[in-house]
Amino acid sequence: MAKKILVVDDKKELRTLLKQYLSQEGFEVALAEDGQKALFIARQVKPDLIILDLMMPEMGGYEFLRVYGREASTPIIILTAKLEENDKVLGLELGADDYITKPFSLRELTARVRAVLRRMEKSAVEQDILRAADVELDRAGRVVSVAGRQVDLTPSEFELLAIMMSAPGRAYSRLELLDHLQGTAFEGYERTIDVHIRNLRLKIEPEAAKPHYIETVYGVGYRFTPPRGT
Secondary structure: OOOEEEEEOOOHHHHHHHHHHHHHOOOEEEEEOOHHHHHHHHHHHOOOEEEEEOOOOOOOHHHHHHHHOOOOOOOEEEEEOOOOHHHHHHHHHOOOOEEEEOOOOHHHHHHHHHHHHHHHHHHOOOOOEEEEOOEEEEOOOOEEEEOOEEEOOOHHHHHHHHHHHOOOOOOEEHHHHHHHHHOOOOOOOHHHHHHHHHHHHHHHOOOOOOOOOEEEEOOOEEEEOOOOOO
């Protein structure tokens, strides 16, 4: 069955181009010109992935992320013509999984789409329950709890935590984590990992400024702290 992708952008030419290209690549594509219409369509078709522009009339990408993120954990790739780092970071903090800056290569966008979808499928066949320290991650239920308290994570935050919990104590470089997360490591996107790690710490650490679970390995990257006594 073809994966369903919702493309949200206020430029008709780009929507048409992406629908034509992604349809040729075997995807089922729905279109929306702003966040408000995207909410209606997403609720109806339940897409497997959303490609989302940030700057749109009626309802922009940021507001769409805030609203739809409370309803579903659909992976989202944001499109942005803005070059400022803060715009990308804000999109990731609001729950987006990845970003790509306009103008972009259709081949690269398709590769990113396939990588995110592969990651979602892969998680379904891996070990269902991961436990380390007092953190428990349930792949099948897409649930994470810390000391018995359930926490809500975005799809990328969930997968990033699962990667590190699969090998407690192992230090991962940013590029390694990016490769595990996306299926390919695009140079210049390591910053994505830093944002996801920061968000994870805010959600699971007792004190984000003094990480107990996710440690920074200086000069390397990050690791999940092994359970006490190991």
